[in-house]
Amino acid sequence: MIDALRYEYLRLRTIRSTYWLIGSAVAFQLVMSIVLAASISSSDTFSGGDSAFEIIATIGASSGFAPLFIAYIIGLFGVLSMGHEYRHGMIRATLTAIPHRTYVLAAKIVATTVVSALAALVCILVALLSIVGFGLDLPTAKALVDLGLGTIVFTVLFALSGLAFAAITRNQTAAVALLLLVPSVLESIIRAIVIAIKGASDEPGEDGGFIQILKFLPYDAGGKLYTRASLDDLLSFLGYTPFGPLGGGIVMAVFVAALLAISYVLFVRRDA
C-alpha cells in the first residue's frame, strides 16, 4: 500500500492539472471572497460575524441559492485521478507496476481525500483572511468549525464521487458530465417531479409520505453540511422536512461509499 501511495504522490506532483485545479479553486475563492468581503464591509446590514463568514466562505452557497463552486472545481481533481488512467492508456502501465488493484484504488481514494480536504481548507482560510483584511467581525469558533468542517467534508465527498464516476465509466469526459449533471440537473428534475406529484395530490400539506424521497437526494442532502438556509425550507408546506447537516452528510457519505464500492468491484474484476 505504501508503494501505491508513493506512486500516487509522484503522479500528483508531476502533473499540471494538480496545480491548475487547486490554483483555480483558491484563485476563485480569493477573488470572490474579496469581492464579497468588500461588499459586506460597505453594507449597513452586516458587520461580519457568523452570517458574513458563512456567505464569504461558501461564496453564497450557504444561502442555498448557489452551488458550492469550489467543490465543483476540486471535484474535477477526483475525476482526473482515475480518468487519466483510462484517457491516456496509463492503466496497464500502472497495474504492471502495482498489480494489487485494491492498493491502487485505495491510494487514489486516500490521495483524493487528502488533497481535496487540504484545498477546501485553504479556501476556508482564504475567506477568513478576506474577513480579517476588510476588518469584518470574525465568526464564532462554533460557526467556524461547523461550516469549515461541513464545507471540507462535502468537497471531499464530491471529489470522491467524481473519482467513482471515472472508475465506473472508464471515461473521463463521461465522468465530468456525470459529476456536473447529477447534482445540478438530475436532482433538480427529480425534485420538480416529486413536488409536482405531491402538490397535485389530494392532501399536499400532509406530513411525510412520498415527498420524503427528496431527503435522500445525495448531493442535495450533502449540501446541508454547508447551507444555513435552503430552498427546501420553502417546501415545508408540502410536509417536507429535510435532514440536518449530520443526517444530510450521512446520506451523501452512504451514496459516495456505494459508488466507491461499485467502482471497487468493477475495477478488480474488469480487464485492464
Next chain:
Amino acid sequence: MALIEARGLGKTYGAKRAVDDLSFVVRPGSVTGFLGPNGSGKSTTMRLMLGLDNGDGSTTFDGRRFGELEHPMRHVGALLEAKPFHPTRHARDHLRMLAASNRIPDGRVDEVMDLVGLGSVAKGKPGKFSLGMGQRLGLAAALLGNPHTLILDEPSNGLDPQGIHWLRDLLKHLAGEGRAVFVSSHLLQEMAVLADQLVVIGRGRMLANGAVSEFISRSSLGAVEVRSPDAAVLAPRLTALGAELTSEGGVLVARGLTAEQIGDEAHAVGARLHQLVTRQATLEEAFLEATGLAEEFRGGGEA
C-alpha cells in the same frame, strides 16, 4: 534467471474464443519471438500473462504469478502498448513515478533514459514525442527495474532502421546476460535474425512452438535447386516421386524432396548433376504457410 511458464491460457470475448489453451515456455538466455497474424491474440495473451485480463490458465515467472511478485518491475519488464503515458508529464517524471512504486532509485531512471537514447529529452513532454521516441520511453520503463524477464509487444513499432538495429542488439545483449525475452513483432525478417525460439499462433491457437530453425525447416516451402543437362530425363522421375517442380531461369526447383533423394534418383537414371542446392524457406514463407489456414482476415477466407 527466470523461466516463464504459460499453461492453458484462454480468453473468450462473447462468443469468440480469442485465445485458446496456449501453453509454452520461455527460457532464460533466449529471445522468444511471438508471431501471429493481426487479431490472432498476441496482445491478449501478453495481458493474460501479466494478470491484466481475466481468463483461463496461469503464467508463472520462476514459479510465481505476476501478482505475487513483490516490486514486479524488478522481476518483469513489460511494454504493452505505444505511448502509455500522460502527454504533459515529463519523460523523466513518468519514469520516476513508476520507479517510486517499486523502490527503484532515481539514479536508475537516468541510466535507462541514457540507455534508450532519451537522455537529451528527459524533460521533454511525451505528447510531442514521435512514435519511435514513445517506444523508447516504453522500453525505458520496461528496463527500469533491471528485470530478468522482458515481455514486449511490438517494441519495434515506429522505430527507424537504426532504431530497429539498436533494439535487436539490445535484446540480444539482454538475452545474452541470461534474461528471458518474450517479444512479439510483425517484422518477420527482424524476428528471423533476433529470435532463438518461436511461439506462433493463429486464431488464438498454437500453431508452432520451438526453435526458429526447426520451424523453418519444417516448412514445405523449402526447395532444392537442380541444375542438370539431363533435366528432361530427371524431371519426370522426380515428379513420379512426388516432387512439385518449377523452372526458374533454367534451374529446376523441386519441392517435396530432399537433396539426398534427388541425388540418388539422378544417379539411378544416369542424369548428370551440375548443381544441387538446398534452399530453405524464409521465416516469412514458413510463417505465411503456417498461418495461411488460420489467417482470419485473409481475402476470400472464412469470416
